[in-house]
Amino acid sequence: MGHGGNIIEELIADHREVEEFFAKIEELPSGDERRKHLADQATMELVRHSVAEEAYLYPAVRKHVPDGDGLADRELEDHATAERLMKQLEGCEADDPEFDHLVRRMMTEVREHIADEESNLFPRLRSQCPDDFLDELGDKARQAKKTAPTRPHPSTPDKPPANKILAPGIGLVDRLRDMMTGRGKD
Template structure:
């Protein structure tokens, strides 16, 4: 699925990319060094996606959807759980048994979150939000993903305004670390 379009199309494209990354990791032998590289890429994609949703999608859900506060809070709780698992996965070597266990738990959690968004949250937002606002949110989501930190910050605030104030600093530190270590470069 190609990127572009409104917020729902953009985030759905992200979901398919994440599914494909899980498939690639799980399809490689345990000792294959590419598993670590793909797990790092998965982490970066999930973090960027989460930051963009937290910055733009969930505030829109709160604004337009009846019961949006509860829906957004549930999605933020899902993100916090995923970020904790990503941070733990970051410290695992692919040959460790814990790596596959965490990867399985992560996939289950992400799949459940994606199904909830695509089957419940997205249709509610599409019904309640003007098409022009959905298109504008798509643009904002794409911009936010470009500026988002590439690594999880489980203790960082999830809610505005603190998330918007602190995210650029965390992103700058992550980008510097990435430049120094080579993490996140296409393989």
């Protein structure tokens, strides 16, 4: 979280970080409790990442990219699907029979979303926006991730202004819960 660069570079770095968590999960045997720990860490990163995208990336896509509304709406649908899976996964332990199924589905959904963003959405946004604007969005995305929730909240708003108003408060509660439970600790 908080890698630096313009919004596209920031989000691609997040993608790589999440993929590292996924690869580690796949290396471990089914039922290994470290898989749950890694899934929690991936979820925390994905939720923060999604908040930044929803607050800054998708509004920019809507405004600057031809057919941006359709692109942004599809990406938000991907987020909603992944967030529902993460919410279900949150309630499972690594030895739960449903855990492996849910974590595989989540990784598949997220990997498809990443591939689409990197091959389609990011190049289109880059071609339509000046570098200084993308740099500014990168700074805003990094700031948003600092106060963003760390747990999935499928029923919260995913579009400005409501998401920008609610995310910091929900994030504070999530971080307090994480601190009390030790969730996400290395």
